[in-house]
Amino acid sequence: MATKPKGAKKAPSKASKAELLEFYRAMLLIRRFEEKAGQLYGMGKIAGFCHLYIGQEAVVTGMQACLKDGDQVITGYRDHGHMLACGLDPKGVMAELTGRSGGLSKGKGGSMHMFSREKNFFGGHGIVGAQVPLGTGLAFANKYKGGDNVSLAYFGDGAANQGQVYESFNMASLWDLPVVYVIENNQYAMGTSVARASAEVELYKRGISFEIEGEAVDGMDVLAVKEAGEKAVKYARSGKGPYILEMKTYRYRGHSMSDPAKYRKREEVDDIRTHHDPIEGLKGQIIEAGHATEDELKNIDKEIKGIVKDAADFSLESPEPDASELWTDVLREVEGV
């Protein structure tokens, strides 16, 4: 649950109009994209597992604003939002969901397995928690090369109970690796609430025995995310080692498309939606500050709808991968040995 009480008045934001509107646009793109993905799944155009990010948009949007060129992002299987935040083409993401040649992985990865060297997005990993040592390894490479780049390793409250997460914490702290661990605590690991799975439910404290600083953040408030993110990223970038941010957030949809979500009450979801929605919250702030009118925001909505529609159209028009693709990309060619 979000840490801020319902309807709390926020202090006037220091963020500029341009930044607020950019956050609004970025979060809305994720929301509309995910709604469309859910719809295409319902139509049978997207298959397999499909984990939607609706409700958690503020987390990636705020964190991405803290990064600079060369910083890396890695996450688990609920990854569509992270890719859009990293600036990946919505067409390529959607076409990967539909398994077409125009997809980011040429249709060979699917929802959980997309990557972009160009945008420094390192996946998209389907094994719960596996991205944590991988992200720690990216930080190891950053330090080895001597630059000041930072990696962000996102994982959920479920992954927070995997042993390899703590193996990673230990090495990252031992070697002062520049990694920020972003725990997206959306309250449920599939159908199991945090309280039913975790002896210590305050997940930001999980780094204490490794001497890693951690703090809890209202993950439904993009500005709070950005503020905490900047502090954490600065800390890691300055060579002090890893940092843990626990984002208190919430997913509106089921764990995956086939989850009837019977482990929580409809009222709980409705309450968060009504009182803590990250997009509605920001919208209110923008209007209150006089940065834009309802109508101006509607124009952004329209523009985003157009982008998502184009992505959906592309994802249905793009052909399936050529049969020859079955055999490619298993191994890289060896050159000049």
Added chain:
Amino acid sequence: MSVDILMPALSPTMEEGTLSKWLKKEGDKIASGDIIAEIETDKATMEVEAVDEGVLAKILVAEGTEGVKVNAVIAVLAEDGEDAGDVKPKSNGAAAPAKSDAEPVAKEEKPEPKADAEAAPAAPVLSDPSIPEGTSFTDTTVRDALRDAMAEEMRRDETVFVMGEEVAEYQGAYKVTRELLQEFGARRVVDTPITEHGFAGLGVGAAFGGLKPIVEFMTFNFAMQAIDQIINSAAKTLYMSGGQMGCSIVFRGPNGAASRVGAQHSQDYASWYGHVPGLKVIAPYDAADAKGLLKAAIRDPNPVVFLEHELLYGTSFPVPDLDDHILPIGKAAVKRTGTDVTLVGYSRMVGFALQAADELAEQGISAEVIDLRSIRPLDTATVIESVKKTNRLVTCEEGWRFMGIGAEICASVVSDAFDYLDAPPARVHQKDVPLPYAANLEAMSLPGVADIVAAARKVCYVDQE
């Protein structure tokens, strides 16, 4: 423009369902995210959320209807400013599935199944680079050959580093990384905590980040803790990323039986890793191959599992005095030529096969010995070539027979050289039990020279059972 609301698929397997309840009625205003209906699938009752906003103009499938096909139009939504009375479904009738807008194109163009449906693009024929005439050789232990290979590659490429338990200050649990710390420093020779799963994953991440890690497992038995990262992260990511995210990394360490260390420390993982596309797997026997192949593994742009043998570390073999002795991965070596039976092995079993060949020669049987060197790719061409000459085959492995390397070789030979076989192939292997500790039982369990001699005599029909 009106919007059709379709019967959604709510699980990967759902084809139809029951529209159990409408939660909105005709004329209701609907916002994106509203729950409009409940649907019973084969697994559960699910809520259907509206994606678009507007007014629910028409309900086309009454609640309680069973067997509603996925993608059938169940209702129509009128958008802003539209007259709800005028809207009609755009798709064909409620009962029929909506026509899909883009049928998958390749459906009808399935490639004709070939005789061998598994035939990947043909591998190039490899051969060892010839060693220049007059090259001198130095007797070197396998341990030092491996060490030299790492040192040479670390001198050559700044991005190569080695990490693992006790690799630096302790100088290696088996002294394979001896003196690397002194030459390259703690930045490139990294002692890890005892945390196989973690440091294997960290290594793969570092490889994604552009480095070339050599990850040492104190033994491959401990790599079981890390096998998820080796297979799911290292081996599969290139494919899953459509070729973007390769991973140049070597996982190395001793594999197979040691001496009286019991079941958990004595296992041959060749067939485990050999099973996985996206990996290369090497298991050398002598010091020259260990050096040439480890250098190739470090330079390879792919994840390589490099299986060493503890009981060979101290054995010396001649290694050519060359500045850059490097061998192609995927090429078997004929270690001894013969005419009556082909003995195929890898790692320590090659030594046993060579000894067996000596004994067989005394008995008048001429054995050809092939060292596979590489498990994946597997050089079946060299084996088949040999079997075409000898017409008899014995496979030798330290691992269990069931689903083993021998099984794979036998299947290939039976498939490609059936008419050349004069006897059913025989397999030499560990007994199908966890390795016992007691000296006598351990000796009975592990395959050795006598087993190979007996198998060879059998396939030559010298001994009839």
